Amino acid sequence: MTLRRGVFLSGIAVLCAWVLVPLYLIALGAVGGRDAVNSWPKSFWPAELSLSTITAFMNIAGVWTSTLYSVEAAVLCMLFSILLGVPAGYALARFAFRGAVAFRLVVLLTRAFPVAILALPLTVSFIRLGLYDTPLGVGLMHTALALPFAVLVSASLFQAIPREFEEAAWVFGCSGITAFLRVVLPLALPGIAATAIFAFVISWNEVFAATVLTVRHKTLTAYLLSVLSESPLHVQFAGGFVLIIPSVLFIFLVRRHLFAMWGIANR
Amino acid sequence: MAEIVIDAVRKAFGPVVALESVSLRVADGEFLALLGPSGCGKTTLLRIIAGLETQTSGRVLIGGQDVSALPPRKRGLAMVFQNYAVFPHMTVAENVGFGLRMSGADKAHIARQVAQVAALLQIEPYLQRYPGQLSGGQRQRVAVARALAIEPAVLLMDEPLSNLDALLRLEMRAELKGVLQAAGTTTVYVTHDQTEAMGLADRIAVLHAGRIVQIDRPTDIYRNPATRFVGSFVGSPPMNFLTLPVANGHVELGSLRLASPTNAATVVMGVRGEDLEITAPGTGFPFAVRVVEPMGSHTLLTGSVTGQMIRVVAPSDSRPAPGDVLHVRPLQGHVSWMDAATGAALETKNR
Amino acid sequence: MTRPGLRGLSAALLGATLLLAPPRAHAEDMVFVSTQMRPIEEAQKVRDTILKDAPAPVAYVTEDPPALPVRVKAEMQGGKHTISLIGALHGELQPLATMGALMTLDDLAARLKERGIPDEVMKLGQFGTGHQMYIPWMQATYLMVANRQALPYLPAGADINALTYDQLQAWAAAIQEKTGKRMLGFPAGPKGLMHRFFEGFLYPSYTGGVVVPFRSDDAEKMWTAFAGLWKTVNPNSTSYNFMQEPLLAGDVWIGFDHVARVLDALRQKPDDFVAFPAPAGPKGRGYMPVLAGLAVAKGAPDANGAMALIDYLAKPETQITTARAVGFFPVVKATLPPDLDPGLKLAVAAIAATGGAKDALPSLLPIGLGQKGGEFDKVFMDTFQLVVLRGQKPRAVLDRQGQEMQRILTETGAPCWAPDPPSQGACQVK
Structure with missing residues (x-):
């Protein structure tokens, strides 16, 4: 039916435009040369292509190092979220233990806490623990923010994988851990990849905790975002562009693992 | 190849008792079917043998070794x-x-x-494919x-054919029997389909409400059911049961006068539909036909006797009309007697 | 990405992270936290120009004003200090002094006396305690800037350096009539400093005070007049945060903003613009001087280094470099060299005209409001929204907002500040 197909295709086109057009506009502002940024009306096509805005931006003292700190904190957040969240999700999915429901609630409640209230006591604790002003400290804080998602999504992932697969693995020679590694994990990998991305992006975009907990080793968002709105337009475009790129890149690299290749619903 | 011994295995899930102290022995190389309706505990028993469930009390021995505390992978078995x-x-x-x-x-x-x-198993063409690309069968x-690849001492199968369509099920049953007979592995097979059990097993253990009600060769179970339940569960159509009053150690039914093994007020007479033959009036008992179903290989007649509904398997060319009254009588030696209260079989062994 | 590829990437990331994770200490660099000069390019200028010849390496870190007291308090409670030198506005340093986080700088103040910082300014740095809690660093104020294209439309007989609000309105109206466009702009965007316009300029000019006459009849007249003025203002003003952008883009011809937020326009196109003091009202020419100071944190890891840096920043040469770089003007006695760039000259002239005006009425930034400073500002912005943007009657709005303002003052206990007469206890809205 061509009408139906037409509607389907235009739906897809709208969704793509929803994401791509803002990206294009930011890219336009970032590489379109300094004058184009301030002109009005803005042309849809770049008059000149120059990296001057971005290079000037990256040359601003501290931008490059804070980008590295951002990457560090985001990778640490991703690692810890997965290392802690996936086993916790497995436990929630497979074992009926007392307090499972309470555990889920508590995990969710940590997200309900506005970080602003915690700013002072958090900083004090971090200073005493020696985590103040380190990417590790920021990564840990971001892990706390991403962990609820990691735990609960992992739990539903594992719930969707029939127990029979593990039982078959047990019968045919696997211990509990081996069965998890060889059978459950490969089937859950797409979901875990999605969780990893989410943890990375949460950390990458987080501003408040990163600002509060760092002095000299600020992440890029802490370094920039609090002042980006007060900066000139071309800096805003370049900064926005640089902030978006790692998330997009990361998702692009792990996109294959986002699609369930073998279909865990298959028998 | 190994012998399996289930020694007084009991399983309770909290207050719910799934298995009530079950004991049984599967000989080396034997094919045993665990047959019963849903919730009778057959799958639980299988999983206990496999080690996927832990029994509340009792032991499981495989090949003479107590495997009760061993994880599944150490028990030398395989499962479908x-x-x-x-x-x-x-x-x-x-x-x-x-x-x-x-x-x-x-x-x-x-x-x-x-x-x-x-x-x-004729799956050579598919070896490099992924399961998602294969059909159920x-x-x-x-x-x-x-x-089978691991050449197990014990093979456990949990209703493996129940998800297949009827024709495929029939084919696979035959294939399985051939393959397993050739392999000679001790097999425990769980099913709720009594035709599967009858066709595949060396012996059948019928379970009901967590207990083994009867273990016997298929033909023995068929001919001599230990309880009313077994009689009604095995065989298609199910065995007919007529509750009849006893007078002076005898039961009167139409023109028949049969000796009753009990002196209780009533007794249950069990007879299979295919063991009832149509006869001349005066030699049997009247059977008022209600429904006639031509099945191709036979005609299934449903009707009432002394107000109770029974089924008669008549030859395929027999074509009575609903409302007709036929006279039927049981074949010699094909009648079972059950206690009216408990349903348990009473003496008489049929051939 | 293939599986081996993904494994390789993850291994590389993991390795890199673990290698980099331990904090690389630049333990020698003294930390200088500042709430001023936060925008990227300004901070860059501070590092590259102003701090280039500092006596020792400095780690210049910017901080959002509300976050500063939290961080200082946390370091005090945590026991381990990272910050040595703090640069912030007068009103931002006060809570720090109150919580005992600042070292007294009496000796340093004595040493710096010969730099020529005016006594009244120096006194502000004591917060009334008699001990020097901060050394004045730099000052700025708010200006008006006009595109030369607008000058022909000035009302006859108006002196641009001595305008009244009525004349401003006539000017903008003339432009609107002749060009059909509204070319007067104010920074009424979310991060704009519009509230300072009301607090330091409009209110003192019309009522002679800020808090006390908040809901007086003079104030009512003022809002009515301003609502009239707003009819000549470009409606996009509610999205302007920094006036230099719309001025440069030609969206507006006349604008009001902090000197730091119009300086770019003046310096990029000095021939296109003029700068002049804000207008006067019936009670005078209200203006708000903005004073920034330098303080040393108590328990600082490098107190001597911090004091040396204060000394350096208070040198006349450094103060001129600062003015050149970021548009904050010296507090010490320093003659501005004649080869100063034309844009900066425009600003300097306008600031001098503002401070030196015969009817000048200085109006300080709110003092003593602590965390509630934002709520205080919001009272003015809400009144502006309701009366000017939504057209409600001023009397009712002023009464309600006056109650809100009183609540804030009573809760903080803040006494009145100039130009209101000093009060005993919390300032009262009449």
């Missing part, structure tokens, strides 16, 4: 699951060789075994192949 549980992220070949890989066998040996078992064969 109801939903096959074929790993979706591995090829068929990898699936079939899984058990051997886990035990650390060398690659050449694994390849040989996989090829051999694949040939046996093909996946079922993969599951069986995976189990």
